[in-house]
Amino acid sequence: MRLLIAEDDAALADRLRTRLSGAGYAVDVAADGIDAAHLGSSEPYDAVILDLGLPGKPGLSVLREWRGAGNAVPVLILTARDGWSERVEGLQAGADDYLGKPFHVEELLARVQALLRRAAPVQATELRAGGWRLDEARQCLIGADGGEQPLTGTEFRLLRYFMRHPDQVLSKTRLSEHVYDYDAERDSNVIEVYVRRLRALLGSECIETRRGQGYVFVGRP
Amino acid sequence: MNSLRNRLSLALSLVLLVAAGLLALGLQDFPRRLVEDYVGSRLQHDADLLYARVLDAPDPDAAAQDAAGTAYQVPLSGHYFVIHRGEQVIRSRSLWDEDLRVELPASVAEMAQRVPGPAGQSLLVFVKRFGGEDGGIVVAVTEDVGGVDAAIARFRKRLLIGVALALLALLALQRRLLVRGLAPLDKAVAACRRIERGELAAPDIDASARTAPSEVRPMLEALSRLARHQAQRLGRIRHAAGNLSHALKTPLAVLSQAADDVSSQGQTATAATIRAQLDSMRATIERELHRARLAGSGAPGESFEARSQLEALAAALQRLHRERHVSIEIDAPECRFPLDREDMLELFGNLLDNACKWARSRVRLSIPSTGEVADVLAFTVDDDGPGAPDEVRDRLGTAGLRTDEQQPGHGLGLAIVGDIVAQYGGTIGYRRSGSLGGLRVDVKLPMPCDAGADRTPADQRTEPARIRSASSSSTCGNSR
Numbered sequence: 001m002r003l004l005i006a007e008d009d010a011a012l013a014d015r016l017r018t019r020l021s022g023a024g025y026a027v028d029v030a031a032d033g034i035d036a037a038h039l040g041s042s043e044p045y046d047a048v049i050l051d052l053g054l055p056g057k058p059g060l061s062v063l064r065e066w067r068g069a070g071n072a073v074p075v076l077i078l079t080a081r082d083g084w085s086e087r088v089e090g091l092q093a094g095a096d097d098y099l100g101k102p103f104h105v106e107e108l109l110a111r112v113q114a115l116l117r118r119a120a121p122v123q124a125t126e127l128r129a130g131g132w133r134l135d136e137a138r139q140c141l142i143g144a145d146g147g148e149q150p151l152t153g154t155e156f157r158l159l160r161y162f163m164r165h166p167d168q169v170l171s172k173t174r175l176s177e178h179v180y181d182y183d184a185e186r187d188s189n190v191i192e193v194y195v196r197r198l199r200a201l202l203g204s205e206c207i208e209t210r211r212g213q214g215y216v217f218v219g220r221p
Numbered sequence: 222m223n224s225l226r227n228r229l230s231l232a233l234s235l236v237l238l239v240a241a242g243l244l245a246l247g248l249q250d251f252p253r254r255l256v257e258d259y260v261g262s263r264l265q266h267d268a269d270l271l272y273a274r275v276l277d278a279p280d281p282d283a284a285a286q287d288a289a290g291t292a293y294q295v296p297l298s299g300h301y302f303v304i305h306r307g308e309q310v311i312r313s314r315s316l317w318d319e320d321l322r323v324e325l326p327a328s329v330a331e332m333a334q335r336v337p338g339p340a341g342q343s344l345l346v347f348v349k350r351f352g353g354e355d356g357g358i359v360v361a362v363t364e365d366v367g368g369v370d371a372a373i374a375r376f377r378k379r380l381l382i383g384v385a386l387a388l389l390a391l392l393a394l395q396r397r398l399l400v401r402g403l404a405p406l407d408k409a410v411a412a413c414r415r416i417e418r419g420e421l422a423a424p425d426i427d428a429s430a431r432t433a434p435s436e437v438r439p440m441l442e443a444l445s446r447l448a449r450h451q452a453q454r455l456g457r458i459r460h461a462a463g464n465l466s467h468a469l470k471t472p473l474a475v476l477s478q479a480a481d482d483v484s485s486q487g488q489t490a491t492a493a494t495i496r497a498q499l500d501s502m503r504a505t506i507e508r509e510l511h512r513a514r515l516a517g518s519g520a521p522g523e524s525f526e527a528r529s530q531l532e533a534l535a536a537a538l539q540r541l542h543r544e545r546h547v548s549i550e551i552d553a554p555e556c557r558f559p560l561d562r563e564d565m566l567e568l569f570g571n572l573l574d575n576a577c578k579w580a581r582s583r584v585r586l587s588i589p590s591t592g593e594v595a596d597v598l599a600f601t602v603d604d605d606g607p608g609a610p611d612e613v614r615d616r617l618g619t620a621g622l623r624t625d626e627q628q629p630g631h632g633l634g635l636a637i638v639g640d641i642v643a644q645y646g647g648t649i650g651y652r653r654s655g656s657l658g659g660l661r662v663d664v665k666l667p668m669p670c671d672a673g674a675d676r677t678p679a680d681q682r683t684e685p686a687r688i689r690s691a692s693s694s695s696t697c698g699n700s701r
Contacts, residue, residue, distance in 0.1 A: 009471045015478040053467050080470035081463050083514065084534065084570025085563045091537040098541060101467075102474035102503055105481060114544060 001116055001161060002026040002178045004048045006036035006062065007078070008055055016049070019105050020112070024139050024156045026181040033057025040066055044177050045073050047115050049108075052079040052090065060093050067094035074115040078103070120164035122219070127163040129217075130202040134163060141201065149201060154179060158194050162207065166219030169210055226403050233395045241388040248380050252373045257345060260364050261333050264347035267302070268331075268360040272351050275304055275311070275358060285311050297340050299365025306358045323361045326350045336363075343367040409437045416448045455516055459563070462510045469506050473499055504633060511637050515644050516561035525565040527553040527588060534570055535586075542577040549573065552587040558598055559668060560645070568641045571634040572602045572662055579606030583657055597647075598666045606659035614651045614660075642666065 003025045007013040010031065017027045028043070030036035033054035040048055040062065052059035063075055075097075077090045082100030090098055096118075097111050113136065117123050127134040132141040132149070139156040141149040151159065157179045162170070176186045195215060199207055208216045271285055278284035285304055286293075292300040293313040303321055304311040312318070319339040323346050326332055331349035338344035344363040351358045412429045430441040477499050484492035528551070535549040558565070569586070576584040588600040609617060617635055642649045647666035654661035 009475070011475045012471055012478075015475060019478065019481075080467035083463075083511075083563065084566040084574075087541075087570065088533050088537045088566065091540050092533060096540070101470040102477050102499070105478055118543075 001046045001157065001164075002028070002044070002181065003112065004028050004030060004036065004039055004043070004045045006030045006033070006040075006048065006054060006059065007051045008032060008053065009051075016105075016108075019109070021153075023109055024136070024153060024160065025112075026157065026179055026184070028182045031055075033059065033062050037062045037065055039182070040073065041069060041071055043182065044174070046119065046178060047074045047076065047112055049076050049078050049112070050095070052077060052081055052086070060090065063090075063093045063095060074119045076108075076111055076115055078108070116164070121168070122164050122166060127160065129159075129163055129219075130206050132202060134160060136160065154190075154194055155197060158191070159198055162198070162215075162217035166217045169213050169216055171214035174214070225406070226399055229403075230396055230399050233399070234392055237388060237391050237395065241384050241391075245381055245384045249377060252376055253370075256366065256369050256373065257333065260345050260366060260369075261347055264333075264345070264362045264364060265331070265349070268347055268349050268362045271302055271304060271360050271362065272349070272358055275306065275360075276351075276353075281306060281309065282311050286314060289313060297342070299338065299342050299344065299363070299367075301338070301344070301363045303361045304358060321346070321361065321363065323348055325359050325361075329357065335366075338363065338365065341367075343370055405434045405437050409433055409441055412441060413444055416444055459514050462513045466506065466510045470503070473503055473506075507633050508636060508640070511567065512640050512644075514563065515567075515641060516564050523562040525558045525560045525562045526556075527558060528555045530562065530566065531569060531586065534566060534573065538570070538573050538577055541574075545577065545580075546582065547577050547580045548583055549577070550583070550585040550587075552585070552589075553600075554588060554590060560598065560666065564641055564644075568638055568664075571638045572664075575634050575638075576602050576604040576606070576660070576662075579659060580604035581606055581659075585657060596668050598664075598668065600664055602662045602664075603654040603657040604659040605654070605657040608653050608659045609651065617651050638664075 001024070003020055005013055005016050005020070005027060007016065007029065008031050013029045013031065017029055020027045028039060028045075030039050033056040035056075036048075036050070036054060036059075037057060039045075050059045050063060054062065059077065059079070063077075066073065066075075075095045077095045077098045078101065079086070079090075079098075080101040082098070087098045096115055099108060099111060117125065127136070131144050133143075134156075135142050139153070140151055141159075143149065158175065161175065161178050172191045175191050179191075180186050195207055206218055208218060210216060267289070270288055274284045274288035275281040281304070285302070289302060290300075292298050293302060293315050296315055296317045298315045300313070301316045301321065302311075302313045303316070303323065305325065317339070321338070321344070322336055324332075324334060326348060327350075329350050329352040331347070334346050334348070336344050336346055342365045345366045346361055346363045348359065348361040351360070408429070412433075430438050430445060433441050477496065480492045480495040480499065483495065531551045531553050535551050539547070539549060573584060573586060583605045585603045586600060587603070588598070639649060642664060645666045647664060649665075650663040652661050652663070653659075
């Protein structure tokens with residue numbers, strides 16, 4: 001799952017990036033409205049955290065631009081301007097959620113997770129596969145007997161994306177776009193390596209290979 | 222009597238009345254004098270003629286009868302003469318031996334008088350004493366002016382009726398002219414009211430000022446400038462509050478995350494202290510900035526269109542509380558209240574948000590029709606949540622009270638609601654909801670104006686529905 005943070009305060013943006021990366025998201029940061037508008041419309045983000053007071057171009061204009069172009073990416077507005085008239089305006093412009101500053105990071109994480117869940121094809125709060133349950137908070141797999149199987153960050157991100165989008169052909173490019181942030185070095189061979197590891201964990205029938213197209217995660221084992 | 226229109230009307234009416242009175246009085250005497258002068262000069266002429274004939278005539282009687290015309294020979298014609306020459310008295314034939322009670326001047330003089338004549342005639346008598354060695358000659362000549370008197374009386378009556386009618390017409394006309402002439406003032410007052418209610422945008426104000434007469438225009442222009450200035454100032458304050466809020470809250474968010482870092486490094490006590498201080502700072506900033514942003518009842522900015530704006534708000538709230546599947550019913554009249562839009566959104570937003578947090582499935586906002594006199598905006602917010610126990614209910618609206626720490630929020634919503642209600646001089650009450658079983662909030666906000674105004678009739682209200690289309694609306698509540 002890949003997020004865009006549009007926030008002009010560098011200190012806050014850095015901390016948010018650290019926290020959200022730690023929570024298993026690929027995170028890009030845009031420090032002004034023009035960058036944010038461009039990134040949001042060119043990169044396939046799963047959700048955007050948008051500050052309204054952006055330099056260059058106000059957050060609301062950025063949001064309206066995206067919605068006008070048919071970009072339905074889930075948007076959470078994170079702003080210090082949290083009067084109700086501003087909230088109504090923001091939600092009318094097409095935002096999906098609104099959070100006033102200052103905020104508790106846990107609340108932001110919960111809301112981002114809710115946004116991603118609602119936007120994905122699978123909206124269940126618990127993700128299960130091959131007798132395992134994915135614990136999103138602790139980024140590990142939990143077996144039926146309660147045993148834990150730790151996952152690396154990339155494994156977790158990849159598996160979560162598979163589980164939210166089961167029974168779809170997912171190309172390696174698409175997978176790497178949603179698993180890595182903009183600055184990461186993307187190598188589609190690396191995806192192959194991680195898919196192999198996930199197969200070893202969950203069973204090889206879990207992820208099918210479609211030659212020349214990509215992978216399909218089989219939802220029902 | 223403090224109305225300009227009535228004052229002018231009264232003064233003009235008095236002037237008209239006095240003028241008509243003077244006219245009627247002046248015209249009363251004029252025809253009588255005219256007739257008397259005219260008849261008198263003829264009689265004088267006859268008297269002079271009679272005197273000339275009688276003076277040296279051997280038979281004065283015959284001479285006099287000859288000299289006078291036929292009118293003096295027809296009996297009771299009204300034309301009579303009596304000549305006193307020493308002891309001799311010559312009467313005209315027409316007098317038919319009647320006597321005339323004429324006062325004779327003692328010395329040489331002439332005089333006109335009125336005496337009653339024979340057969341009920343009203344006679345104008347001209348008497349003249351001519352000097353002479355034998356005591357002189359007194360000639361009295363008369364003419365019946367009874368007919369003329371009757372004509373004069375008729376003329377006077379008509380004159381009075383005419384003047385009275387003209388006076389009435391003039392009074393009606395002046396009233397009409399005044400009403401029409403002062404109509405721009407009414408328009409100006411209406412424009413002022415609309416400026417006050419925030420219904421008139423700046424270009425409209427300018428347009429109505431341009432069409433106003435030059436006496437009223439400076440006032441409208443000044444008012445329009447004032448309204449614009451006020452709106453700008455409110456906008457500046459709100460903008461400044463927004464900037465300040467932005468500038469303070471982002472660093473607070475950073476600090477709050479730094480506290481998380483400190484906590485993860487094991488210094489939980491330090492982190493707790495930092496968090497407590499941060500929370501207190503945030504609460505103060507939040508509350509004070511909200512208070513600074515309130516327009517208050519004195520000078521509303523944009524007015525509050527109840528239904529469309531509440532529906533937008535409900536749609537936004539349903540989006541925010543999507544996970545909870547709460548339905549929000551809005552039962553509001555389709556009209557405009559002269560209350561500040563942002564303040565009202567803040568008030569309703571916080572109340573509905575609070576209701577949504579606690580409700581199981583339903584929230585209802587109801588603005589009942591207040592009938593003819595809408596000097597107050599009264600509404601209730603009901604939810605079907607657990608309600609509040611009595612001891613908590615009394616403390617609702619206290620800043621920082623969070624009855625459920627599991628619920629997100631800062632415990633400021635109802636405190637802000639309390640601030641807004643206090644700013645508008647209204648009342649707020651919390652009790653158990655009879656219809657939905659949860660908490661009911663009763664709010665009454667007085668309108669910033671006196672009685673009597675246009676209101677949306679009750680039949681334009683529709684049944685409660687979750688989503689209604691917004692449309693144009695009339696003014697609700699009254700206006701100055």
